[in-house]
Amino acid sequence: MPKGIAASPGIAIGKVYILEKENFCILEYEIKEEVIEAEIKRFREAVEESKRELEEIKKRVKKTIGEKEAYIFQAHLLILEDPLLIGATIDRIRKQRLNAEASLRNTLKAFPAKFASAQAGFIQERFRDVEDIGERVLANLLKRPTLSLSHLEEEIILVAYDLAPSDTVAMQKDKILGFATNIGGRTSHTAIMARSLKIPAVVGLRDITQKVKPGSVIILDGNEGKIFVNPTFKQIERYKRSQKEFLSYQRKLETLRSLPPQTLDGREVELAVNIAGPEEIDVALRDGAEGVGLYRTEYLYMNRETLPSEAEQMQAYKIVAEKAAPNTVIIRTLDLGGDKFLSHFPVPSEINPFMGWRAIRLCLEKVDIFKVQLRAILRAGSFGKVKIMYPMISGVEEIEKARTILSEVKRELKREGTSFSDDVEVGAMIEVPSAAIIADLLAKEVDFFSLGTNDLIQYSLAVDRVNEKVAYLYQPLHPTILRLIDNIVKCAHREGIWVGACGEMASDPLFVLILLGLEIDEFSVAPTSLLEIKKIIRGVTWEETQKVASELLKLSTSYEARRFAQRKLSRKIKRILKGS
Ligand code: PEP
Numbered sequence: 396m397p398k399g400i401a402a403s404p405g406i407a408i409g410k411v412y413i414l415e416k417e418n419f420c421i422l423e424y425e426i427k428e429e430v431i432e433a434e435i436k437r438f439r440e441a442v443e444e445s446k447r448e449l450e451e452i453k454k455r456v457k458k459t460i461g462e463k464e465a466y467i468f469q470a471h472l473l474i475l476e477d478p479l480l481i482g483a484t485i486d487r488i489r490k491q492r493l494n495a496e497a498s499l500r501n502t503l504k505a506f507p508a509k510f511a512s513a514q515a516g517f518i519q520e521r522f523r524d525v526e527d528i529g530e531r532v533l534a535n536l537l538k539r540p541t542l543s544l545s546h547l548e549e550e551i552i553l554v555a556y557d558l559a560p561s562d563t564v565a566m567q568k569d570k571i572l573g574f575a576t577n578i579g580g581r582t583s584h585t586a587i588m589a590r591s592l593k594i595p596a597v598v599g600l601r602d603i604t605q606k607v608k609p610g611s612v613i614i615l616d617g618n619e620g621k622i623f624v625n626p627t628f629k630q631i632e633r634y635k636r637s638q639k640e641f642l643s644y645q646r647k648l649e650t651l652r653s654l655p656p657q658t659l660d661g662r663e664v665e666l667a668v669n670i671a672g673p674e675e676i677d678v679a680l681r682d683g684a685e686g687v688g689l690y691r692t693e694y695l696y697m698n699r700e701t702l703p704s705e706a707e708q709m710q711a712y713k714i715v716a717e718k719a720a721p722n723t724v725i726i727r728t729l730d731l732g733g734d735k736f737l738s739h740f741p742v743p744s745e746i747n748p749f750m751g752w753r754a755i756r757l758c759l760e761k762v763d764i765f766k767v768q769l770r771a772i773l774r775a776g777s778f779g780k781v782k783i784m785y786p787m788i789s790g791v792e793e794i795e796k797a798r799t800i801l802s803e804v805k806r807e808l809k810r811e812g813t814s815f816s817d818d819v820e821v822g823a824m825i826e827v828p829s830a831a832i833i834a835d836l837l838a839k840e841v842d843f844f845s846l847g848t849n850d851l852i853q854y855s856l857a858v859d860r861v862n863e864k865v866a867y868l869y870q871p872l873h874p875t876i877l878r879l880i881d882n883i884v885k886c887a888h889r890e891g892i893w894v895g896a897c898g899e900m901a902s903d904p905l906f907v908l909i910l911l912g913l914e915i916d917e918f919s920v921a922p923t924s925l926l927e928i929k930k931i932i933r934g935v936t937w938e939e940t941q942k943v944a945s946e947l948l949k950l951s952t953s954y955e956a957r958r959f960a961q962r963k964l965s966r967k968i969k970r971i972l973k974g975s
Pocket residue numbers: 582689691730826846847848849850851897898899
């Protein structure tokens with residue numbers, strides 16, 4: 396039974412659809428001089444056929460999802476005009492006298508080297524797009540049908556090496572029962588998207604694409620991170636029962652929607668939600684979210700050809716601010732880089748993208764882009780309550796620089812007579828160890844902190860958050876993490892500012908219990924976890940969580956901490972979550 400990382404809760408039972416990128420068996424052979432032109436013609440016809448397919452998908456996506464989402468296919472169409480792909484392949488057919496399939500495959504293989512040697516900005520997402528397109532043309536050359544995620548005829552479980560943002564945006568969500576991927580960890584882009592879309596998912600399965608066959612039936616258990624290939628009748632029956640239980644459990648949780656997130660002894664905390672776009676706010680508010688604790692704005696910049704304009708950004712932030720009012724929306728400024736890239740904005744290839752030119756570092760250098768976003772946020776502030784939050788802060792200087800730019804933006808808006816909110820609070824994400832250690836200094840500079848535990852754990856424990864090979868080292872209860880959080884909260888409270896937690900730790904019942912005891916004031920969680928987390932908060936006393944936290948702070952290894960949690964907390968958590 397393949398075991399991976401439980402990325403999004405729920406159970407799916409259904410037929411496998413493999414989003415296969417490396418599936419074609421390509422024969423390489425030399426062609427005769429006299430058939431070269433015919434081979435080129437065959438290649439050109441496959442390109443034309445691919446264009447027709449893409450036009451068709453683009454039209455459908457525009458109609459069913461939206462104009463913005465259809466942009467990505469416009470970009471794909473442009474790739475089909477690109478001499479780096481088309482011209483180079485024709486050259487290979489002509490000069491090397493290779494058949495069209497092998498010429499195209501070799502061109503695709505040479506792509507990363509070409510990007511690197513030309514010093515052109517090598518962009519992961521764009522390269523994925525090129526691979527995508529290449530596979531489509533290959534399929535047409537081989538006269539093989541390609542999978543179109545935007546036009547599925549039956550319900551499927553999607554199995555893939557990984558999912559690019561272009562895959563998730565175009566997929567016909569009502570036909571996708573679940574997804575399983577070879578790579579990724581709980582906090583990778585794919586896992587976060589799965590939870591946003593409320594689709595059960597298991598990631599980091601290593602070779603699931605090799606272990607299942609298209610059309611075969613699997614059970615995907617997003618709660619436990621398990622996959623059952625060709626399950627027995629008995630297993631299907633058992634999981635159908637679990638599926639039913641899961642759904643009725645969800646319905647029971649819905650009774651908590653309007654109740655306050657308050658402990659049994661009366662400590663009330665804020666319980667907000669993490670979103671990646673305006674389309675997610677309605678469901679979150681219906682489930683009783685008290686505003687947005689993390690608006691990941693970078694998704695607004697993805698799957699398109701140009702940067703979003705000030706008006707467009709303002710509109711997106713305004714919708715969320717108006718809907719969430721009187722509650723607050725914390726808008727995080729652009730957090731590009733790491734595992735999030737754009738096809739239209741060249742971020743140079745880096746050996747360590749998570750530690751490279753990303754987030755606030757990029758914004759402080761690309762001031763024009765930063766200013767447009769700040770203007771849009773401040774203007775949206777006239778329609779509701781917004782706060783600004785900077786990602787990846789590593790020292791006081793970055794806050795100072797950002798403050799200078801924000802003041803300039805305010806002066807410009809005033810001069811123009813544009814209406815905006817002048818008293819927008821500003822916070823820092825604490826997700827870099829240096830920031831956690833100087834939390835006392837940073838607390839004097841901002842109005843609030845929010846713990847980005849996904850990155851804080853990654854950087855403090857030196858464990859790549861998207862690499863499933865080291866996922867076992869990703870230990871939220873490592874003494875380092877607990878001590879850092881304890882220090883951050885104490886420093887913040889000493890300065891009279893509040894501390895939120897918006898990393899995935901805040902969406903986990905066990906960790907929430909501990910974070911409560913560490914005196915976190917606000918929890919911003921994945922939409923799928925909102926009600927479950929409220930149930931935990933309402934099922935404990937603050938006093939007992941403080942005792943738990945102080946016991947944990949005395950332990951010297953994550954192993955002991957996990958054992959403590961297992962012995963002292965698991966049963967309690969199960970009881971709270973099961974209780975009505
Ligand atoms: C984090 O790092 O914990 C966080 C919330 O930000 P992201 O997952 O978007 O990096």
